[in-house]
Amino acid sequence: MILEQLELEIGPVAHGGFCVARHEGQVVFVRHTLPGERVRAVVTERRKGFLRADAVEVLLPSPDRVIPPCPFAGPGACGGCDWQHVAWPAQRALKTQVLIEQLTRLGGVTDFSDRSDLVEPLPGGPLSWRTRVQYAVDGEGRAGFHRARSSDVIPVDRCRIAHPAIQALPILDERWPAGATVEATATSAGDTAVVTRASRTGPPAGPVPQVREHAAGHEWRLDAGGFWQVHPHAVAAFTGAVLEQLAPEPGERAWDLYGGAGVFAAALAPLCGPVTVVESDRRAVAAGRRALRDLTNVTFARGDVAQVLANPSWRRVDLVVLDPPRSGAGRAVVEAIVARSPRAVSYVACDPAAFARDVRTFGELGYELTGLRAFDSFPMTQHFETIGKLTPR
Ligand SMILES: C[S@@+](CC[C@H](N)C(=O)[O-])C[C@H]1O[C@@H](n2cnc3c(N)ncnc32)[C@H](O)[C@@H]1O
Structure with a gap:
């Protein structure tokens, strides 16, 4: 089989670990390349309205291109890493561009002056981190x-x-x-x-x-295999950012939504009043109750966040940690949070598109993005974590 080859001028990075090019008016999503490069690419998929392609020969390299440290990275090989061919600081610059693009296009947020290094590195370098x-x-x-x-x-x-x-x-x-x-x-x-x-x-x-x-x-x-942050320095970095954004005061009530085994609750509890963790996974809740039994102001509510918050007896809350799965929190959960008028929400997000959509919903309901941190907690891959602060406008 002869695979169709294209010569492409590569445009900007997009969410998903690829860059965007155009060929005869058609959009091409190209892996294994970088913005500004000229490459020969093999078409891997034809879809209605766009093509997917793998860069197989670099005709004009980007200054950010490096030799991948892993011999299994590259076209047609292991699909685990997206940015092995990119210098580590440049990986973070690409992630910053993706975050800003998603927040601008999907989130309706525009004020990003001087945020070129938004995605921060975690200690330890780009290899040997995945636990x-x-x-x-x-x-x-x-x-x-x-x-x-x-x-x-x-x-x-x-x-x-x-x-x-x-x-x-x-x-x-x-x-x-x-x-x-x-x-x-x-x-x-x-x-x-x-x-x-x-x-x-x-x-x-x-x-x-x-x-x-x-x-x-x-x-x-x-x-083993139950949810825990994957990068060894992620828990410290994320809890630090959440505490900085929420600035808890003694006596304030907090929710740790999608709380897993209660890592954020453990960091919040010594600084504020009652903390309630909401989590659907029975084993995570049991592990959290055991681990945090000495924190008398922490309680766990096992269940679906949307269903738990639909209960009107859940009235007052001052601070919310919101750490949903990749699909995001969604409108019903955002509405239920805003209905309780928290002073601040710290939203921990592993998918910038879902985060941006939820930020737009918060915006429609009177909350705006007033703080933004992001961490390169998945080096060599397209993934990163965003932590956004939302406060009443
Ligand atoms: C991204 S993890 C965060 C866990 C925790 N905050 C941490 O950092 O360790 C998302 C958590 O949400 C839980 N979850 C997923 N969907 C849920 C739902 N609809 N209601 C409650 N918990 C849910 C998962 O079991 C998982 O523990």
Whole structure:
């Protein structure tokens, strides 16, 4: 099969780990390139109204281009990292552009003067940071990662962004059931664990080990694979930003919505009045109750955030931490928060598009974005975390 090749002048970065080019009036989303480059690209997908392509030859390189530290990164190879070919400071500049573009276009926010370095680095550099890694297994039982936008598995010798404790596990030397998923965890307390599943969404094969995590002066015992921030410095950076934005006062009431095992509640509780964590995952709530039992002003409410907040007996709140999954909080939750007139909301977001849409909803309801931090908590990938402060206009 001869793949269609195009020569392209590459335009701006877009949300999703690619840049935008045009070919004969059609939009092309190009991976493995950088703004300002001229590349030869192979078309990987034709969709109504746009093409997807992989840059396979760089005719005019960007000054920000580097040799990828991982030999498995690149066109047709492991799809885990998007920006291995980009110098680390330039990765953060790309993420800053994506955040500003999303907030401008979807969020209706425009005041970004002098914010070119909005996305801050976390300590430790761009490699060896990932404390949760999910491997796929190919037909011959070898562990690896999916090719971008494909179910093909690319076996690897090691993952350069994985935490050293995960790189030291013998996962890549072993043979696993074909089609299985192998999840590796390394924690702040020095624990490691491996959980396998027959398929990506299937139940764990065998009992799930518990691992310890340390943060904010507390120890959590969690199921391996249960939610915890993936970068070793993320919890400290995010809780620091949330406390800075909320500036809690003694006696103020706080909600930690989508609170997991209560990491933000643990940081808030010594500084304010009652803190309520709302979280749907039974195991996370149980782990949080155990870990924070000495904090008498913290309570956990297990349930769906929208349903819990629909209860009118949930009346007064001063401070809200809002840390929803990638899909965002959505209008019903934003309306329910605004109806309680909090003094400040600190919104922790892993998807800038969902964040921007929710910021627009807050804006329509009288709350504006008055603080903005962002962290490169997923170096080498297109992902980053945004923490926005919303206050009544
Ligand atoms: C991004 S994580 C944040 C967890 C926690 N704030 C932390 O930093 O460790 C989102 C959390 O929301 C929970 N969740 C997802 N949908 C939910 C819903 N509709 N209602 C309540 N919790 C939900 C997930 O189980 C997960 O623990």
